[in-house]
Amino acid sequence: MDFGTMLGLMGQGLMLTGQIFVVTLVGALPLGVLVALARMSRFKPLAVIATLYISILRGTPLMLQLMALMFGPYYLFGAQMGADWKFWACDIGFILNYAAYFAEIYRSGIQSIPRGQYEAAQVLGYTRAQTFMKIVLPQVVKRILPAMGNEIITLVKDTSLAFVLGIMEMFTRAQAIAASQVSLVPYAIAAAIYWVCCLIIEFILNRVEKKLDYYHD
Amino acid sequence: MAEETAHEGTGKVLVSLEHAKKSFGDAPVLKDISLSVREGEVWGIIGPSGGGKSTLLRCCTLLETLDSGTLRYEDITVAEDNGAGHSVYADKATLAKARQRFGLVFQNFNLFPHYTVLQNIIDAPVSVQKVPKDEAIARAHELLEKMDLAGKEDYVPCDLSGGQQQRVAIARALAMRPDVLFFDEPTSALDPELTKGVLNVIRQLAEEKMTMVIVTHEMTFARDVADHIVFMDAGVVVEEGPAEQVIDHPQHERTRAFLANYGD
Numbered sequence: 001m002d003f004g005t006m007l008g009l010m011g012q013g014l015m016l017t018g019q020i021f022v023v024t025l026v027g028a029l030p031l032g033v034l035v036a037l038a039r040m041s042r043f044k045p046l047a048v049i050a051t052l053y054i055s056i057l058r059g060t061p062l063m064l065q066l067m068a069l070m071f072g073p074y075y076l077f078g079a080q081m082g083a084d085w086k087f088w089a090c091d092i093g094f095i096l097n098y099a100a101y102f103a104e105i106y107r108s109g110i111q112s113i114p115r116g117q118y119e120a121a122q123v124l125g126y127t128r129a130q131t132f133m134k135i136v137l138p139q140v141v142k143r144i145l146p147a148m149g150n151e152i153i154t155l156v157k158d159t160s161l162a163f164v165l166g167i168m169e170m171f172t173r174a175q176a177i178a179a180s181q182v183s184l185v186p187y188a189i190a191a192a193i194y195w196v197c198c199l200i201i202e203f204i205l206n207r208v209e210k211k212l213d214y215y216h217d
Numbered sequence: 218m219a220e221e222t223a224h225e226g227t228g229k230v231l232v233s234l235e236h237a238k239k240s241f242g243d244a245p246v247l248k249d250i251s252l253s254v255r256e257g258e259v260w261g262i263i264g265p266s267g268g269g270k271s272t273l274l275r276c277c278t279l280l281e282t283l284d285s286g287t288l289r290y291e292d293i294t295v296a297e298d299n300g301a302g303h304s305v306y307a308d309k310a311t312l313a314k315a316r317q318r319f320g321l322v323f324q325n326f327n328l329f330p331h332y333t334v335l336q337n338i339i340d341a342p343v344s345v346q347k348v349p350k351d352e353a354i355a356r357a358h359e360l361l362e363k364m365d366l367a368g369k370e371d372y373v374p375c376d377l378s379g380g381q382q383q384r385v386a387i388a389r390a391l392a393m394r395p396d397v398l399f400f401d402e403p404t405s406a407l408d409p410e411l412t413k414g415v416l417n418v419i420r421q422l423a424e425e426k427m428t429m430v431i432v433t434h435e436m437t438f439a440r441d442v443a444d445h446i447v448f449m450d451a452g453v454v455v456e457e458g459p460a461e462q463v464i465d466h467p468q469h470e471r472t473r474a475f476l477a478n479y480g481d
């Protein structure tokens with residue numbers, strides 16, 4: 001198999017890799033906000049549940065969580081899931097896991113906003129929703145950007161865990177080609193592609209950081 | 218002094234606090250405080266650290282709730298004593314209405330760092346009071362002019378000195394057209410040089426008969442600008458009266474001791 005064929009096959013896998021990446025962000029970024037708000041809720045049971053959720057999802061391997069979702073329905077309920085289930089299991093697993101990490105980043109960001117900001121907003125008559133959307137959130141975004149960047153870059157590489165579900169994303173393909181061709185080249189290609197993806201993300205994050213650099217506090 | 222007495226008691230009462238009590242845990246911080254501020258009056262609140270001055274302002278500005286006592290803004294009853302020694306607060310809509318009656322200037326400014334000077338000043342009028350944007354902008358320019366900050370519209374707070382930031386904070390509060398403006402040690406985070414500019418702005422507001430309640434450690438300033446001085450210590454009003462009287466001829470030993478330390 002020549003280099004071009006390998007690259008072509010792996011390129012097809014890249015689509016799936018990208019899909020996992022995007023779906024995870026689209027799901028986990030907002031879900032993380034809800035989890036963070038639940039975690040900070042004054043309603044104790046909700047806060048306890050959210051804390052437990054975060055603790056378990058961060059405290060166990062993502063690979064294990066993916067397997068549990070994949071095979072749980074069958075072993076627990078004898079449910080026969082369709083052939084598509086692995087894709088659902090993968091997306092749900094990634095979203096639930098990343099939401100836990102994002103929630104903690106949001107929480108630390110929200111809690112780092114000084115009390116005085118809330119008080120100034122309250123005296124000026126802002127509603128709680130206005131205070132959050134106009135005053136708190138924009139400042140939180142700036143503060144958590146570096147930590148979020150870390151997670152997003154980790155996610156690029158974590159997508160390779162879909163391998164354990166037999167999803168033919170890029171890494172799974174690299175692994176298959178490497179085995180059949182007895183070659184390390186597919187791994188080298190995979191490494192290069194992951195790295196380039198991360199470079200692009202770093203570039204975008206840098207741009208956003210620069211844009212928010214117009215003030216400091 | 219006769220003139221002072223004549224001045225007090227003319228305008229309508231804008232803020233009135235009766236028998237206010239507030240504790241944090243077991244520690245009483247306000248022990249039966251009453252005050253009523255009339256239109257056009259400037260009140261100075263002085264006293265040693267921990268005496269409850271900030272807590273008093275925070276109760277007046279709804280940042281803290283009273284344990285007992287009554288708080289009114291003119292015709293709006295914010296909190297009323299239920300007779301059993303407990304303050305009962307009005308509903309949300311009433312509290313929101315009351316908030317439109319006062320402004321508060323903080324010791325550490327609390328400007329919104331991600332907003333420019335102009336945005337800091339116009340955002341609340343536009344998004345809370347629904348003032349048309351161009352009107353709010355025109356008013357902001359006017360206020361900045363008055364604060365000696367013309368041309369600083371597009372600066373962000375972090376690019377201004379502390380004194381400039383505090384003057385923006387005063388403009389932000391004034392943009393809401395409050396009936397009464399509270400200040401909690403507006404200059405104690407500033408160098409003496411920057412303090413001057415802020416005090417001058419407040420002096421100018423006093424000349425324009427802006428109703429103000431000012432917690433301050435600047436005794437000369439308080440004496441000059443305030444009509445009425447309240448000396449607070451350990452949660453009680455030890456002494457109050459016309460500014461010259463309280464500062465130049467304090468009646469109580471605690472007031473004298475305090476003023477001796479702050480003799481400036």
Ligand SMILES: Nc1ncnc2c1ncn2[C@@H]1O[C@H](COP(=O)(O)OP(=O)(O)OP(=O)(O)O)[C@@H](O)[C@H]1O
Nearest residue numbers: 241242246264265266267268269270271272273402
């Ligand atoms: N949120 C709070 N929780 C517990 N105790 C508080 C709280 N706020 C204030 N106190 C206590 O109440 C007392 C009065 O505080 P306050 O800040 O009102 O005093 P102050 O007269 O403004 O003092 P300073 O001149 O130092 O600003 C202090 O003993 C303070 O420790």
Ligand SMILES: [Mg+2]
Nearest residue numbers: 270271272402
């Ligand atoms: Mg204080």
